[in-house]
Amino acid sequence: MAAPATPHLLLSPTSKDLITGSSFASPPSPTSTDPASPLDAFASDPVLSTFLSPSFSPADFSSAALSSGLAASRAEQLQDAIRLLRRHLRAEVLRRHPLLLSHLLSLRSASASLSSLPSNLRLLFSHLSLLSSHLSAPRSHLALSSSSLSSLLATADLLLHSHRLVRLSSRLLSSSPAPDLARQAELHREIRLLYEEKNLSGINAVDEEMRKVDAAASKLRSEASAVIDRGIAESNQNDVWCGLQVYYNLGELKPAVEGLVGKCKAAGAKSVAVALDMKAISMAGGGGGPGGVQRSGTPQLGGSKRAADALWERMRQCMEELHRAVNAAWQLQTVLTKKRVPFTQMLFLEEVWQEGEPLLTERVWDAIVKAFASQLKSVFTASSFVKEIFTLGYPRLFSMIENLLERISRDTDVKGTLPALTPEGKDHMVATVEIFQTAFLALSQSRLSDYINNIFPMSNRGSIPSKDQISRLISRIQEEIEVVRTHGHLLLLVLREIGKILLLLAQRAEYQISTGPEARQVTGTVTPAQLKNFALCLHLHEVHTRISSILSTLPNVASEVLSPSLGVIYGVSCDSVTSLFQAMLDRLESCILQMHEQDFGAHGMDGAMDNNASAYMEELQKCAIHFRSEFLSKLLPSSASRSETICTIMVRRMASRVLIFFIRHASLVRPLSEAGKLRMARDMAELELAVGQNLFPVEQLGAPYRALRAFRPVLFLEISQLEKSPLLKDLPPSVILHHLYSRGPDELQSPLQRNKLTPLQYSLWLDSQGEDQIWKGVKATLDDYEMKARSRGDKEFSAVYPLMRQIGSALSQATL
Structure with a gap:
């Protein structure tokens, strides 16, 4: 059977094509002679241009024309545009008539050719069906063979991996005298990964092996845990690592x-x-048993x-x-x-x-x-x-x-x-444990504060604790410290609480101090108010001394914690007798001030040969003896005790002040004759005896005593000897300067005379000034003296003038 001819389209030429010699006439090219398109005119027209818009709406255009009142003119304009377009279309059809006619003939030829196409397509489809039937059988056979091959390969792969898993399992499960746990764990990990990655589940033999492997893994974990526990107990890090390596190998x-x-x-x-x-x-x-633990x-x-x-x-x-x-x-x-x-x-x-x-x-x-x-x-x-x-x-x-x-x-x-x-x-x-620490500190403070409230009740101001009660308080404080002595942090906390207790003690003691006239009197016998103040002073001193002694055995930081509180204790102890010591000192100074009522300028041997002390010195001695018997004997420790107390320090200060005060006013005495110098020297000896026997050993007073011992021979030195005398280094420059006034002319007035001050007023001024300020006052008197001497035409000054200038110049350089 011959194959059908391939369908094709035959486009027969028309008579017009034969005349023109072409199947299709080419479209005429536009020339400048072509009539212009009315659309160009529409684009420039404000009314007609809206018709060219893709979004043109007839309703909107009509509504706008009616609302503007130009509907008639717009309708006429549109009619003209329509006529123009029709004329243009007619002209275009006439101009392109040959071309349109040729296209129409071509369409008729194409329609005739397409009529034979369906029969050819049916023939093609029959051939394709026959070809498909010949190819389907080999394709099915190939697909079946491929599936069988894939199943065979998968089965072989499963058998291979299953065999490998069984071999690894036998190695894992084989017993040995000293199994390597890490290696066994590694085998288990390898078996587990093989089982999971190759999806060997469902195979009876494999599943049976995996049950044995999992049991072996449990045993490995137990042994690894035991190794780790043994390593930790024995601090053997190798054993710990061996156990951890088992777990690492197990993943x-x-x-x-x-x-x-x-x-x-x-x-x-x-x-x-x-x-x-x-x-x-x-x-x-x-x-x-029943009720063994109570509700609390x-x-x-x-x-x-x-x-x-x-x-x-x-x-x-x-x-x-x-x-x-x-x-x-x-x-x-x-x-x-x-x-x-x-x-x-x-x-x-x-x-x-x-x-x-x-x-x-x-x-x-x-x-x-x-x-x-x-x-x-x-x-x-x-x-x-x-x-x-x-x-x-x-x-x-x-x-x-x-x-x-x-x-x-x-x-x-x-x-x-x-x-x-x-x-x-x-x-x-x-x-x-801070919750118990807070309770412990509160309990410690409560015990001590309760005891202080008992020995110093606020309701009874006249109640003074006994020495035994103060000793028990100190013992209790020591007990609180001893309990925590070895605990640095806790020791500081307890010391802070003890500091609060000491402040409470100082507050209660301060409340008990008597401050009335009875506490300050020094002319009569000791009063009950003074005895109470003495007891408070001694009690607080005992507390200060013994607590300080305890702190000396503790770290330095302990002293830093309690120093403020001990300072308050010390201050209250001083306050209890300060007014008394000030009254005694004022009385002794008033006796010394009577020195200026004595005549130290008298000439002759009568005054010098008198072995009796001056009247003011006799009164000072009586006061010192009275103070010793009535007051100091009750405040100062026994002579056998060498401990330094608060009262000892205050007595030393009072004795030093007495010596310095005497030297100051002795230097202010003017005029001072040779007989007066002898009397002054005798008074100094009596002063030394009175202070040493009744107040404080003068040998232990240091600089004040050295000044007193130096001033006595200075009285008898010539002016020429004074300049290079080693005794001057033990005397304040102000004392030397004031003494030199007594050796100068009357017109060389001292600051006391120049400013018309009493000895007491000038002494108070001296207490508030330094040596450099005192020199300024002395220098002013020297300048006045120099001015007077020069106004008289004197060619020489008094012998004391250059020496005083020299001492003052050295003092000025020392203060720079």
Whole structure:
């Protein structure tokens, strides 16, 4: 059968084509003679241009024309446009008539050719169906063969991997005298990966082997855990690492480490709970049975002592358990920090820890601290017995905490490893017992303040404690210190509370001080008010001395804590007798001021040969003897005692002031004759005797005594000898300058004379000025003297003038 001819289209030429010689006439090209399109005119027209817009709306156009009132003109304009378009279309059809006619003939020829196309297509479809029937059988056979081959390959692969798994399983399960746990774990990991990656589940033999492998893995985990526990207990990091390597090879390092950390946390929390189990403590104290533990958490009557001992024993065991838990976590962390993955050299710690997370020891310690804080807070509110035991025995509790922290720090202080505890972690543990610390400090302060309230009741101002009561107070303070002596931080806290107690003592003592005229009188016998002030002074001095002695055995920081309070005690002690000492000093100074009523300018030997002391000196001696017998004998310690007291210091100051005051006014005496110098020297000897016997040993007064001893021979030196005399170094420059006035002419007035002041007024001014200011006053008198001498035409000055200028010049240079 011959194949049908291929269908094709025959476009027969028309008569027009024969005339023109072409099947299709080419479209005429536009020329400049073509009429212009009316659309161009429409585009420039403001009304007709809207018809060219794609969004033109007849309704909108009509509405706009009607609303503008130009509907008629718009309609006429549109009619003109329509006529224009029709003329243009007619002209275009006529101009392109030959072309349109040729296209019409071509369409008729194409229609005739397409009529034969359906029969040809049906023939083509029949041939394609025949070809498909010939090819389907080989294709089905090929697909079936490919499927069989794929099944055979998959089966062979399963058999191969199953065989390999069985061989690995036999190696894992084969017993050996000393199995390598890490290698066995590695085999298990390899078997597990093979089983999961190759999807060997469902094969009976393989599943049976996997059950044996999983049982072996459980045994490996148990043995690894035992190795780790043994390594931690014996501090053998190699054993710890062997156990961890088993878990790493099993692919379970992180869960295993988490489990070990959780075990440490649980052990610490459990030890705290067991230690503070009040029921167990009560039973240990003999309080078992019905009603063994009362509602307040207090053991039955008679069992408190045993229960307290049991509580402390449990706390000791708790500290041991906490140490073991933290040490175990630290050893685990240390091993993970040291060991690296063989191929990647990454630390094993990085397998279980991410940067920014708390370390293993920090997690364990935080859990322990939280458990400890929670339990202590619970028993503080729920058990009055535990609260009392831990409050009274807080130093012991604090010592346990300190020892625990010290042991952990010492045992984990290994070079190249991180310590188990951070400073913040230690502070958090110490903070857990602060609730008992506050109660302990409050109890300590309460005991001491109650005792002070008993010996210094506010309701009875005249009540003064006895010496025995003050001694017991000091003993109680010492007992409070001794309890915490070995605990640096707690010692400072207790000292702060003792400081408050000392301030309370000073406040109560200050309230008891008598300040009326009876406390200041020095002419009569000692009054009850003065005796009370004496007792207060001595009591406070005893407190100051003995507490200071205790502090000398403590660290320097202890003195810094109590120094302010002891300073207040010292100040109140001084205040209790300051007014009396000031009154005695004023009386002695008033006696010395009477020196200026004596005539030291008389000439002749009558006054010089008189062996009796001056009247003012006799009165001073009487006052000194009276002060010694009535007042100082009751304030100063016995001669056998060499201890320095507050009163001893005040008497020394008074004696030094008396000597200095005497020298000052002795230098102001003017005129001073030779006989007057002898009397003055005798008065100085009497003064030395009166002060030394009744006030204070003059040999121990230092500079004031040296000045007194130097002033006596200075009186008898010539002016020429004074300039180079070594005695001047023991005398203040003001004393030498004032004394030289007595050797100068009358017209060389002293500042006392120049300013018309009394000796008392001038002495008060001298007390408030320094040597440089005193020299300025002296220099003014020297300038006046120089001016007078020059006005008279004197060619020479008094012999004392250059010496006074020299002393003043040296003083000015020394103060620069």
